Amino acid sequence: MHRRMEWIYAWLLLTPALILLFAFTHYPAVTTFWASFFSTPRGRREAEFVGLENYVTLLEDETFWQVLVNNAWYAGITIPVSIALALIMALWVDGKLRGRSFIRMAYFAPTVLPLIAVANIWMFFYTPGFGLIDQVRGLFGLGEVNWLGDPDLALGSVIVVAIWKEAGFFMIFYLAALQSIPPSLREAADIEGASRWTYFRRIVFPLLMPTTLFVSINAVINSFRLVDHIFVMTNGGPDNASSLLLFYIYETAFQYWETAYASTLTVVLLLLLSLLAIGQFFFFDRKVHYR
Amino acid sequence: MKGVGIEVRALTKRWEETTAVDAVSFSASAGQFTVLLGPSGCGKSTTLRLIAGLEEASSGQILIDGDDVTRQPPNKRKISMVFQSYALFPHLSVAENILFGLKVRRVPAREQSDRLEKTAALLGLSDLLKRRPSQLSGGQQQRVALGRAIIAEKPICLMDEPLSNLDAKLRHEMRIELRALQQKLGLTMVYVTHDQAEAISMADKIIVLNGGRVEQAATPRALYETPASLFAARFIGTPPMNLLRLARQDGGWMIAGDAAPFAKQFEGPLPDELYFGVRPEDLSLAGEGGVPAVVEAVEYLGADNMIDCRIGTERLTARLPHHFKITPGETIRLTWAPGAAHLFNALTEERLEEASRLLARSAGPPRDETRELSAPPASAAQGPR
Ligand SMILES: Nc1ncnc2c1ncn2[C@@H]1O[C@H](COP(=O)(O)OP(=O)(O)OP(=O)(O)O)[C@@H](O)[C@H]1O
Ligand SMILES: [Mg+2]
Numbered sequence: 001m002h003r004r005m006e007w008i009y010a011w012l013l014l015t016p017a018l019i020l021l022f023a024f025t026h027y028p029a030v031t032t033f034w035a036s037f038f039s040t041p042r043g044r045r046e047a048e049f050v051g052l053e054n055y056v057t058l059l060e061d062e063t064f065w066q067v068l069v070n071n072a073w074y075a076g077i078t079i080p081v082s083i084a085l086a087l088i089m090a091l092w093v094d095g096k097l098r099g100r101s102f103i104r105m106a107y108f109a110p111t112v113l114p115l116i117a118v119a120n121i122w123m124f125f126y127t128p129g130f131g132l133i134d135q136v137r138g139l140f141g142l143g144e145v146n147w148l149g150d151p152d153l154a155l156g157s158v159i160v161v162a163i164w165k166e167a168g169f170f171m172i173f174y175l176a177a178l179q180s181i182p183p184s185l186r187e188a189a190d191i192e193g194a195s196r197w198t199y200f201r202r203i204v205f206p207l208l209m210p211t212t213l214f215v216s217i218n219a220v221i222n223s224f225r226l227v228d229h230i231f232v233m234t235n236g237g238p239d240n241a242s243s244l245l246l247f248y249i250y251e252t253a254f255q256y257w258e259t260a261y262a263s264t265l266t267v268v269l270l271l272l273l274s275l276l277a278i279g280q281f282f283f284f285d286r287k288v289h290y291r
Numbered sequence: 292m293k294g295v296g297i298e299v300r301a302l303t304k305r306w307e308e309t310t311a312v313d314a315v316s317f318s319a320s321a322g323q324f325t326v327l328l329g330p331s332g333c334g335k336s337t338t339l340r341l342i343a344g345l346e347e348a349s350s351g352q353i354l355i356d357g358d359d360v361t362r363q364p365p366n367k368r369k370i371s372m373v374f375q376s377y378a379l380f381p382h383l384s385v386a387e388n389i390l391f392g393l394k395v396r397r398v399p400a401r402e403q404s405d406r407l408e409k410t411a412a413l414l415g416l417s418d419l420l421k422r423r424p425s426q427l428s429g430g431q432q433q434r435v436a437l438g439r440a441i442i443a444e445k446p447i448c449l450m451d452e453p454l455s456n457l458d459a460k461l462r463h464e465m466r467i468e469l470r471a472l473q474q475k476l477g478l479t480m481v482y483v484t485h486d487q488a489e490a491i492s493m494a495d496k497i498i499v500l501n502g503g504r505v506e507q508a509a510t511p512r513a514l515y516e517t518p519a520s521l522f523a524a525r526f527i528g529t530p531p532m533n534l535l536r537l538a539r540q541d542g543g544w545m546i547a548g549d550a551a552p553f554a555k556q557f558e559g560p561l562p563d564e565l566y567f568g569v570r571p572e573d574l575s576l577a578g579e580g581g582v583p584a585v586v587e588a589v590e591y592l593g594a595d596n597m598i599d600c601r602i603g604t605e606r607l608t609a610r611l612p613h614h615f616k617i618t619p620g621e622t623i624r625l626t627w628a629p630g631a632a633h634l635f636n637a638l639t640e641e642r643l644e645e646a647s648r649l650l651a652r653s654a655g656p657p658r659d660e661t662r663e664l665s666a667p668p669a670s671a672a673q674g675p676r
Contacts, residue, residue, distance in 0.1 A: 182376060182378065184374045184376050184378035185378055185380060187343075187345050187365075187372075187374070187378065188372070188374060188378040188380075188391075188439075189391070189395075190344075190345065190364070190365050190366070191343065191345075191365045191366065191370065191371065191372050191392075192366065192391055192392030192395050192396070192443070193364075193365070193366030193392070193395055193396060194391075194392075194395045198395055202380075202391075203380055203382075206382045207381070207382055209382075
């Protein structure tokens with residue numbers, strides 16, 4: 001009897017969250033999956049079941065493949081570079097500036113700013129001729145560069161902004177983790193004559209593993225999710241050179257109104273993300289020591 | 292790894308406005324167990340960390356085995372250290388924790404495993420080598436920290452309150468083990484504690500620190516029998532020594548607030564106030580004579596009773612065998628053995644060695660005649676409460 005009551009309470013407490021979760025996450029996900037097997041409804045024409053036709057289109061869609069390759073580069077560079085940068089900055093700040101919150105705040109600033117604002121700042125850096133970068137280049141007698149307009153440079157320029165934004169965010173997590181390592185561990189290592197590098201490699205780095213796992217999962221998700229700055233800076237161009245999967249989904253759905261095909265692309269994105277997340281857990285599981 | 296000696300000369304450590312260690316000098320002889328003892332915040336840990344090289348001295352010198360190591364890094368100082376928090380590496384197994392230093396120094400693998408085996412056997416850790424520190428009890432963690440220190444085979448071992456996280460029973464066992472281990476290995480041990488019982492039971496020599504300065508450096512026995520200052524007298528012993536204020540009165544001395552002369556004049560230049568010290572366990576009931584004291588409270592401890600009493604305005608505690616039936620309000624007559632009396636200068640707080648000896652010899656427990664001259668019948672003067 002008593003147990004029954006507890007169950008009822010539990011369900012009552014869970015219900016609001018469950019309703020929201022189902023209404024806004026699970027139900028749309030399932031309908032998206034469902035929609036990917038139908039044609040796009042146009043005017044009076046209803047959506048028809050077309051089986052795997054959308055998926056065949058996808059395989060033959062050159063833009064899709066280009067966007068996927070772009071995204072692979074985007075992820076492949078932003079993830080390791082922003083994590084490495086975050087770790088290096090955290091180590092530096094932790095060692096030299098223990099307790100100086102202002103400096104930490106300065107590092108954190110890119111994270112507080114919305115990505116759109118960050119993109120605007122960087123637009124100023126990148127502007128050909130007038131931009132900060134070109135002005136500095138001018139001092140050395142170097143010519144103008146159209147950072148965002150050149151198909152070879154656009155993706156790289158967008159990647160730099162993402163790294164700039166992400167590294168500060170991840171640094172905060174590393175900093176918190178570093179500050180939770182008792183200083184006596186460093187002292188114990190000093191007494192044994194361990195070098196700074198040995199101490200980092202054998203003690204600090206392994207102790208940071210849970211943070212690295214957390215940060216890298218975030219980084220993976222962000223590498224598919226963070227596309228706001230593309231709207232401001234390049235709009236995917238030139239010629240899809242800086243377009244990413246999510247941006248392409250947006251274009252397909254809300255500019256070309258190919259909702260069925262956009263659903264198909266979304267299913268692919270979800271699939272990719274789940275595979276990556278599962279892979280990461282397995283990869284890290286053996287290497288992470290949770291305290 | 293026979294121990295080597297440490298000498299500390301006028302060592303000082305200052306942070307902006309605090310002076311944690313103030314011109315501290317002492318020596319720790321080779322193969323001896325030296326304890327740094329003092330209340331919280333007196334600079335024990337700082338002194339130890341200065342010896343270890345984890346803090347940089349503001350001034351002064353540290354000599355280890357005759358060499359000046361004041362500016363040397365920790366690993367050049369022939370020391371190993373056990374931290375209060377143990378500082379075990381949480382992600383490494385017991386074996387890896389113990390071997391950490393040997394690996395850093397690239398000791399050959401064969402030798403590593405031999406030494407690990409020996410150390411683990413010595414500390415009873417052989418079955419725990421694969422565990423992580425979080426899977427060990429406090430006492431076991433303590434042993435691992437100890438193992439990491441002794442496998443290094445350094446001649447000096449420094450310990451900062453290594454037993455403070457253990458329960459009373461385990462602490463007692465580890466005290467005995469540590470002492471035995473130190474003697475077996477012939478280590479020079481410098482051991483920090485704020486627990487005077489721990490210090491007395493383990494040390495060859497105790498350095499009493501107070502406010503960053505050395506109050507006294509002596510063997511446990513000397514510290515107990517002839518405390519060099521009021522501070523040392525108060526700090527050693529449970530309960531600590533009774534200290535009663537003596538005031539000068541017509542060419543003699545009397546206990547503050549008491550009506551009866553206590554002792555004759557001592558020779559030498561003395562201030563107007565002295566402290567008379569006697570340990571609770573040195574007090575006994577006088578058959579005849581003695582100093583009358585009013586009993587205020589009786590605490591029953593089994594074999595002994597702690598009797599809190601008052602003489603004049605001064606309070607004192609006597610430790611008396613339980614078969615004396617004593618009740619609060621009663622007046623008892625206290626006496627003590629010659630040699631159990633201590634006198635301190637109330638201004639400088641230093642021990643008055645000469646006067647203490649005189650007091651022991653002549654005045655002692657004051658003789659009846661002197662007392663009878665002016666003392667009203669004690670029981671009438673102070674009624675029961
Ligand atoms: N890093 C520091 N910066 C400033 N002051 C410090 C620092 N470390 C210690 N102190 C001060 O130095 C004094 C001595 O500290 P220390 O840690 O040596 O005391 P302790 O005798 O070990 O005390 P405890 O028994 O509480 O461990 C204290 O007043 C402390 O506040
Ligand atoms: Mg301390």
